[in-house]
Amino acid sequence: MNVKDPTDKKERIIDAAIKLFSEKGYHGATTALIAKEAGVSQGIIFHHFKNKEDLFFSLLKEKCNFFMVEFRKKVGNEQNALRKIEIALLTYVHLVQKDKKFFEMLIMQTTGSGLDLEKINKYGMMEAFRIIGEIVKEGIQQGVIRKISPEVAATCIFGMMDYNVMNWLLFGENFSLEETSKQVVDIFLRGIAKTTI
Amino acid sequence: MNVKDPTDKKERIIDAAIKLFSEKGYHGATTALIAKEAGVSQGIIFHHFKNKEDLFFSLLKEKCNFFMVEFRKKVGNEQNALRKIEIALLTYVHLVQKDKKFFEMLIMQTTGSGLDLEKINKYGMMEAFRIIGEIVKEGIQQGVIRKISPEVAATCIFGMMDYNVMNWLLFGENFSLEETSKQVVDIFLRGIAKTTI
Amino acid sequence: MNVKDPTDKKERIIDAAIKLFSEKGYHGATTALIAKEAGVSQGIIFHHFKNKEDLFFSLLKEKCNFFMVEFRKKVGNEQNALRKIEIALLTYVHLVQKDKKFFEMLIMQTTGSGLDLEKINKYGMMEAFRIIGEIVKEGIQQGVIRKISPEVAATCIFGMMDYNVMNWLLFGENFSLEETSKQVVDIFLRGIAKTTI
Amino acid sequence: MNVKDPTDKKERIIDAAIKLFSEKGYHGATTALIAKEAGVSQGIIFHHFKNKEDLFFSLLKEKCNFFMVEFRKKVGNEQNALRKIEIALLTYVHLVQKDKKFFEMLIMQTTGSGLDLEKINKYGMMEAFRIIGEIVKEGIQQGVIRKISPEVAATCIFGMMDYNVMNWLLFGENFSLEETSKQVVDIFLRGIAKTTI
DNA sequence: CATGAATGAGCGTTCATTCAT
DNA sequence: CATGAATGAACGCTCATTCAT
Known part of the structure; x- marks a missing residue:
């Protein structure tokens, strides 16, 4: 029925x-x-x-596709690159908070599981990485971001955010992820901005 | 014999x-x-x-102790907190380059192996984390660093550095770790500094 | 409908x-x-x-019953025992050629499948075996076949024929089953005949 | 010790x-x-x-090598091809009687196990098959065997012998393998000989 | 101290068979 | 009659760990 x-x-x-x-x-x-x-x-x-690995990657694929849609929806209308990044990162934080278990899995298994890292990236966060890189490029053209390597910048922000989230997932929850994330975003934006605001 | x-x-x-x-x-x-x-x-x-896990953690412990000694030696004489951080991070990069295999292991197994993460941190990078936090506190007192959470700052810099190193270990080696690390340090220092230099 | x-x-x-x-x-x-x-x-x-084994044996039973009918039809009118055997064997060859897949199954699974061999024989070739034995007895009475054990003779001819067919099914089809079968029959008939023709 | x-x-x-x-x-x-x-x-x-299959083939290989040595030893000195065949086959019967369990395995698993038949033949009986073929060729040259295909003859004798042995292993042991084997050899030799003796 | 054969619990996976729909 | 999702016992195989030598 x-x-x-x-x-x-x-x-x-x-x-x-x-x-x-x-x-x-x-x-x-x-x-x-x-x-x-x-x-x-x-x-x-x-x-x-098909098998255990397929189960793992199916989870990854499905969820990540959903996240990418959310991501683009939120970022879509904004013009200013710095604001775009800010929105993207805060969206990420919200997704993490809504889907804690999944991100715990994603971050915990990103390395070390012996799984094919390229597959993890392919189905996982490679796309997000690329998107951030694009926005940084835009920001450089707009003149709001210093002439830095978009790849390095993307690497930085993902490292910062993920370690912050990891801390929260592992030890935290006695601090506000939202609050610390704002500090992280602040550090990053000041770090890449052309002029200090 | x-x-x-x-x-x-x-x-x-x-x-x-x-x-x-x-x-x-x-x-x-x-x-x-x-x-x-x-x-x-x-x-x-x-x-x-004692067992396989003990073998793993023994490696961690031994190497990390050695690294901490190196760390303190290099940083010891410097007074300016921002410079201290810069030196610490570049020392880290040099250690990585000298001991690639070990860091590959450390970063690759930090998560995902199913090993007790608290133990990994305890024997591994917790100390380095604490040191960076201390330096940030110094910098705030010195007035060269904005009033930010030392823990958040430490989290940020480790995230940035590790992701950068991970990229290099996994996909890279066709880019200069030293060069990108300087960019990373630059982004971080600008992000936390009180005034743009 | x-x-x-x-x-x-x-x-x-x-x-x-x-x-x-x-x-x-x-x-x-x-x-x-x-x-x-x-x-x-x-x-x-x-x-x-009823179950997988039942499926297997049902195939065997059904097909074999059909073959026995064919067998008797062809052999029925002949009087000379040696001719009878020749006809029986060539009939067998024709059946094999017409129903290759089935014989592939029969011969390939006669042993080694872990199935109850007594059942296979019961539903399968026991009847044919008995028929050949009977014909040999007739031949001995007719004086055209040497006084040999009908069971041994039947065993011989089935062994010869099956291995020949097996060769054809497995490796062959680049040789004429009909041609080699005639040679096999020839060897057998000379082997059992009272006088060389 | x-x-x-x-x-x-x-x-x-x-x-x-x-x-x-x-x-x-x-x-x-x-x-x-x-x-x-x-x-x-x-x-x-x-x-x-290495694995179960390897266990199976190791048995086959080891035993068969041993048998081939025995085989050649017995047949070696005989000149007359018909006698050679007779000796070879009776040697085979003796080996079977001495090593019943092994031959039960060999014959039972020759087909139907889903194992690679080419491997079974390679490590198993292909060599024996070849040897009999050679002897038949010799016999033809010697003029004691009719001009028949050596492959067909070899196929025949292996089929006859194996079915006889199989009968003995499965249902028999209430008849003398040695006795029936002699009848089988007799039928075969008469079947291929140039003149009836 | 050193060896490596031996252990056995536990792994991912398969598949004949069942049964609610 | 027909379905195919669901079952679960059993498979071949692995591997950290032990222990007689």
Whole structure:
């Protein structure tokens, strides 16, 4: 009667996978554990996903696509490059707060899992990286950003933001992610701006 | 006959471990592989280290202690906080370049390996983190750095530097780490300085 | 709407099963694969057959019964035992050529599949074996065949023929099964005949 | 103290494998069962053999090499091709009787296991097949064998012998393999000989 | 101290079979 | 009758760790 029933199970697998991947890492989260957490049999995971790696990357792909859409929606109307970056980063923070478990997984597994990093980047954050680089280029043309390498700038801001988020996810939550993020953005914008405001 | 033989073996294990952990990740580097690479028996690893995790953290601890000494030596005589930070970061870059394999391991395994992150930080970079925080505090007192959270600032600079180094380790080496690091330091210092220089 | 639909499906299952059993062996041919090849659901296989083994033996039984009828029809009118054997064997060759896939399955799975060999023989070739034995007995009574054990003779001819066919199925088809079969029959008949012709 | 101890375990694995492969087929003989039968842990199988398939082919290779040596030794001194064949076949029968379990495995798994038949032949009986073909050629040159295809003749004799042995292994042992084998050889030799003796 | 064969729990994955729809 | 998602026991195989030598 409920058409959503089958999807329901797939969704429960996805949720359980995100939870366990972030809590225990790629290797620590066994398929048996994921199945148990999702309340399904082990076998059904392999109906919906080719294998464990496919499960992992499916999560990544799906979520990241969704985020990119959000990203562009928010940034779209703004003209000033510095404002654009600010909006983009605060959007990122909001997404993190709304989808904590997923970002825990994403950041925790970005390296070290033994998974193909190129795939992680391809399905994951490469696009966001590229977008920030583009905005920096715009800012340089607009004359509001110093002549710096867009790639270096993008690397910087992702490093800053991710470490800040990581801190929050791991040790924090006793500080306001929003508050510290504003400080991070401030440091970055001052660091790249042509004139100090 | 040779008294140095056992130390020799331990060292060979350490070198092999660093090489394989960085190349294949914590899980990909099996103890059997490490023993083979080191040219020792599997069993002897467990004479020198309690278990695989202990081997990993021993590497971390030992190297990081060495780095901290280097760090303090270089920074020690400088008075100006901004210069101190600059020196600290460039020292970091030099250490990375001298000990690529180890940093590959450190950065690649910081997350995702399923290892206890608190332990990694404890034996690893927590100290460096604390040092940078201290310098930022000094800078604020000296009036050369804006009133910002030392923790946030430290988080930022480590994020920027590590992502920059990661890029270099993973995709790069076709760009100069030294050159991009200078840009990173520049962005950071401008971002936190009280007045633009 | 179409009354023949169910039979149709059963037949499609049978055809798919023969194809896949012969191509991939008993274990390689999964029920899921058979269902897909037949264009039916997995579940329906178990409406028509008790289980996978039952499916296998049903194929065997059905086909073999058909072959026995053919066999007797061809051999029926002949009086001379040696001629009878010759006809029987050439009939066998024609059946093989007409129904290659099935014999591929039969010969390939006669051993090694882990299936109960007694069952295979029971539903399969035991009858043919018995028939040849009978003809040999007749031949001995007629005085055209030496006093040999009918069972041994039957074993011989089936071994010769099957290995010849197996060669053809596996490696051959670049030689004429008909031509080599005639040589095989010739060797056998000379081997058992009372006087060389 | 006993240098043979490690080999002992490998040998116990080999014996258990031959026993179970022949009794239950390649798929029925699980590695767990083989380990249990051998009284060893599951893991150790994979110390000595790359994987299950390797275990199977190692058995084949080792034994078959040994048999080929025996074969040549026995046949070596004989000049007359017909006698050579007779000796070869009776040698085969003796080997079968001495090493029943192994031949049970060999014949049972020749087809149907889903294993690569070319490999089975390569490590297994291809060599014997070739040898018989050679002897037939000699016999034709000697003028004691009719002008027949050596390949067809070899196929015939292997088919006859194997089916006879199979009968004995499966149902028999209530008849003398030696006795029936002589009848088989007799039928074959008369079938291929130039003049009836 | 040193060895490496041995262990065995646990991994990801498969698949014949079932059953709610 | 028909479906195919769901099951779960069992598979081949791995690997950190142990221990007799």
